[in-house]
Amino acid sequence: MVARVFLVFALTLLAHSALAAAPAQTMTPVADRPTAADFALKDIDGKLRRLSESRGKVVLVNFWATWCPPCRREMPSMQRAWTQLKSENFEMLAINVGEDEDTIFGFTFSTGVELTFPILLDRDAQVIKAWPVIALPTSFVVDPQGRIVYRAVGGREWDDPELLKKIRELLPRK
Secondary structure, eight states, rough: OHHHHHHHHHHHHHHHHHHHHSSOOOOOOOOOOOOOOEEEBBBTTTTTTEEGGGTTTTTEEEEEEEEEEHHHHHHHHHHHHHHHEEEEESSEEEEEESSHHHHHHHHHHHHHOOOOOOOEETTSOGGGGGGGOOSSSSEEEEEETTTEEEEESOOOTTTTTTHHHHHHHOOOOO
16 A cells, blocks of 8 residues: 555656656747847858848747757757748747857757757847846747747747647738
């Protein structure tokens, strides 16, 4: 009897641990849909990119760092989502906070996944201050009018069908 109670307790504890470790698959709607703060940042290839250049598209803006375990875990799913959505009036901008190109290149090489979406550099952490970021990773979905529609704090599996559905619902109709 004691063994059975212990086994049930252990399995319950294990289930709760697994749920806590799994990334959430939801995004929080931003009620007032504020206009996203524009920025101009260089990508890892040195090209200057502005958020305002993506007006008319749905944009996933992701703030991350290589030292952040949830950030590292969500990158492969971001690539899979990018592969599925890039031809659909969608842009993905991954803003690395406070690191240099060599650190980022080392990380991307270590993932074993080629990351083809733009990775931007916020070396002096100025852009992150203009956005309501409370932890890394934090992601925002910006609608075609430049308004923040969703926020996601913590890692996600960005290729999850429910997340992709919410993003696709915002895409401009052709």
